[in-house]
Each structure stands twice: as structure tokens, then as C-alpha cells.
Amino acid sequence: MTATTQHTTSPTRLPAMAWLAIAIAALGGMLYGYDIGIIAGALVFMKSALSLGPVEMSWIVAAVLGGGSLATLIGGPVADAIGRKATLLIAGVVFALGVLVTAMAAGYIGALGGRLIQGIGVGLVTIVVPLYMVEVMPPAVRGRSVTLFQLCLTFGILAGYLVGYFFNASGDWRAMFATALVPAAAFVVLGLALPKSPRWLIKRGRRDEARAALARTHSPAEAETTFEELVAQTDSEGISARWSLLLAPGYRKAFFLALGIGILNQLTGINTLLQFNTVILDQSGLGGGADAVLGSVSVGLTNFVVTIIGLVLIDRVGRRPLLIVGTAGATVALAFMALVHLFTEASAFQGYATLCGLIGFVIFFAIGPGIVVWLAISEVLPLAIRAKGMAVALFANSLMSAILAAVFMSIVSVAGYAGAFALLAIAVFVYMLLAIFPLPETRGRKLEEIETHFLGESHG
Numbered sequence: 212m213t214a215t216t217q218h219t220t221s222p223t224r225l226p227a228m229a230w231l232a233i234a235i236a237a238l239g240g241m242l243y244g245y246d247i248g249i250i251a252g253a254l255v256f257m258k259s260a261l262s263l264g265p266v267e268m269s270w271i272v273a274a275v276l277g278g279g280s281l282a283t284l285i286g287g288p289v290a291d292a293i294g295r296k297a298t299l300l301i302a303g304v305v306f307a308l309g310v311l312v313t314a315m316a317a318g319y320i321g322a323l324g325g326r327l328i329q330g331i332g333v334g335l336v337t338i339v340v341p342l343y344m345v346e347v348m349p350p351a352v353r354g355r356s357v358t359l360f361q362l363c364l365t366f367g368i369l370a371g372y373l374v375g376y377f378f379n380a381s382g383d384w385r386a387m388f389a390t391a392l393v394p395a396a397a398f399v400v401l402g403l404a405l406p407k408s409p410r411w412l413i414k415r416g417r418r419d420e421a422r423a424a425l426a427r428t429h430s431p432a433e434a435e436t437t438f439e440e441l442v443a444q445t446d447s448e449g450i451s452a453r454w455s456l457l458l459a460p461g462y463r464k465a466f467f468l469a470l471g472i473g474i475l476n477q478l479t480g481i482n483t484l485l486q487f488n489t490v491i492l493d494q495s496g497l498g499g500g501a502d503a504v505l506g507s508v509s510v511g512l513t514n515f516v517v518t519i520i521g522l523v524l525i526d527r528v529g530r531r532p533l534l535i536v537g538t539a540g541a542t543v544a545l546a547f548m549a550l551v552h553l554f555t556e557a558s559a560f561q562g563y564a565t566l567c568g569l570i571g572f573v574i575f576f577a578i579g580p581g582i583v584v585w586l587a588i589s590e591v592l593p594l595a596i597r598a599k600g601m602a603v604a605l606f607a608n609s610l611m612s613a614i615l616a617a618v619f620m621s622i623v624s625v626a627g628y629a630g631a632f633a634l635l636a637i638a639v640f641v642y643m644l645l646a647i648f649p650l651p652e653t654r655g656r657k658l659e660e661i662e663t664h665f666l667g668e669s670h671g
Contacts, residue, residue, distance in 0.1 A: 248372050288602065314388040591661065
């Protein structure tokens, strides 16, 4: 196998358009996180204003996840058909429409419909922002650019909590949702100025436009060499993005690797543990008052702060080392919590020990799986299957999140928290093995080199 080239061009002289693309990625992540965070403060007041029962409240929360799952499945084909930039703009408009419908809802059905539309917008964002960024940004800053999406997602969650707190005294849940129109509008307006993806343009045979698009986000020398490599690779492939191509020789290993990352990233339990952490701490003996709430806030703040550290390291240390360290540490943290609940009873000790375990888990998740997932899925997939492969992988990711959240408390009722944490630890250990063995390092490598890695294996 030939040696791979590391492209470590200094990112200090990025063109202005590259910085604009980075700002768009930040806003996209914030929209996703804000949508998660704002419902926590709004739902309390929606309950009385719209006469919602427990089942109706559950469906309003779940509607975003359902809409997101649907959108992740269709987002890839849409991005292939009309382009990454156009899909990005549609995502922002759909999200804003969902916000308006929710904020103006007169009853349960209106609120449910608005949340569903928001979910579709968020689902499109999760597909198209990483896809666009990985195809547009220079290799030297691609990792930090894409993982900024995850950082701003965690910031968006915190922002949603803070806005909910700000409007708590008035109970104006409609205003809580309406505030999301500000980042949504900025996302769409700024997105209008972005260049189209040069790799999508090449696939469409629009080579002059592709060269011009590369020139807007790359240095002149890097733009020209990247363009020549893209043209040569497209000429040698001559392949259209068919669904059946996902399982074709030379592509299926990359596809199953991306699919495995998507599924296992949710089997870490991250979304479930973040949603249920107050309940877990309460039932572990920390108490249902200020201590449990403060514990939950500390977990959220830890997630945000450590994601910043991961953002700094992603293009310096690499994707694979961070994922290995993160999954190894998360496995230990989950095993620790399983042992705590196996050998102790609910008490202050168990509560604080569980809080320590949760914080440890979040630290290692944020430094590894949390910061790597979007980048790993988008980088390992060859151009011919990238959009559709991402759609399937992220659909599986969303679906697994919904399934795990739905059955988690049932698992706890049967096997206790010890059994639930042990099962999650086993899943994260499998994730670690995937990071150690089949996952290649992609730091600093052009997408065409990564693609050659998988295509070369199929012919070797």
C-alpha cells in the first residue's frame, strides 16, 4: 500500500468565504442544540396553556426526534439531487417555519405539527452541514470546521436552558420558541452567500463552476491541485450515486463502517443519559431538589467545556486516537457506575458516586465519540455514496436514539441501573474495537486519498 500524504497547510490565511462557511456550521449546530434545550423550559407552561396530558407532552418532545429521523433518511438524496447549498437553505427555512407554527399553536395538534416540522429542519441540518463542510473546507482545518457543529450544538442546549430561565417568570412559552427565529434567519441569510460544493458540481459535470468554488475557500495552489485530483478521480470512476452502490465492492466497507459509527454512537447512551440524568441522580439518592438539578447542570456544562478541548485537538491529535481514548474512558465510567449500583444501595454516597461517573462519562464522550462522529461518518464515505451513506447512517443514529430512550427505563425496571450501565459499557467497548481496527486515520488527508484507501483495499 502506498504511503499516505499528510496535508498540514497552515490555516491562518483562510479565505473569507471559508470563514463564512465555518460560521454557517456554528449556526447549524446551535439550531440543533437550541431545539433540544428550549423545550425543557417551554413544556411546563405549554402543559397548562394547551391542556396537555402526560402522553401529549411525550409526543411533543418526541415529534422533533421523529421528524429528524425522517429528514436524515431523505436528506442525502435531496442533497444529491438539488445540491448541498440548496438543501442547507431549505433546512433553515423549514426550521423557521416549524418555529412559527409552534409559537402560534392554538392547541395540541398545532404544537405537535410545529415540532414535527422543526424536527425535519433539524434532521436536514444534521445531514447537510457536515456534508457541505467536509466537501468544501481545506484538509488542514476540515476537522475543526466540522466538529465546530458539535461544539455549537452543546452551546445551543445551554442557550436554550438560559432562554427558558429568562422567560420563566413570565411563562411566555411562545416567546421562548420565537427567539429561535434569530439564529434561523441568520443561517438562511448567510447561507445565500456560500459557494456550492465543488465536489457536487464536479459530479454534475460543471467543472468551471467547481474550479471557481474551490478558489473561494482554498488558497490558489491548493484549489488547483484539488481540482485536478477531483477531475481525474471522477473521470476514472464514472459512477452515479445509486442506492445499490452502498453495498458494491469498494464501497460497502466504508458504508458499514459509517453505519456502525452512527449506531454505536447512540448505543453509548449519551442522549438517554443526558435526558434522564436528573431522574438517575434522584433515584440514586442525591435528592430531588437543588442537588440533583445542580448535578444535571454540571453534566451539561462539562459536555460543553470538554467539547471545546476536543475541537482544539481534532486536527492536531487526529480522529482515531481521540475516538479510542474516548470510548475506552467511557467504557470505564459506565462500568464504574454499574459496580456502584451493584454493590451499594441508594444513598448520598451512591448519588455522588453516580454523579462522578456521569461527569467522567461525559468528559470521555465529548473528547471522543461526541467530537468525532459527524466528521468520521462524512470523511470515510467515498464521494459516489457520501450523501446517501450519510443519510442511512444518521437515520440509524436517530432511530437508535429513539429506541434506547424508549426502552431504557424498562431495562432499569428489570435489571436495575447496574444492568443498564453494564449493557451500555459493553456497547461502548465494541465501539472502541471498531475505532482500533477498521477505522483509518483521516487527519490532514484529502477526501480523495481516503476514498482511494477503501477502493484500493477492494482491489488488493
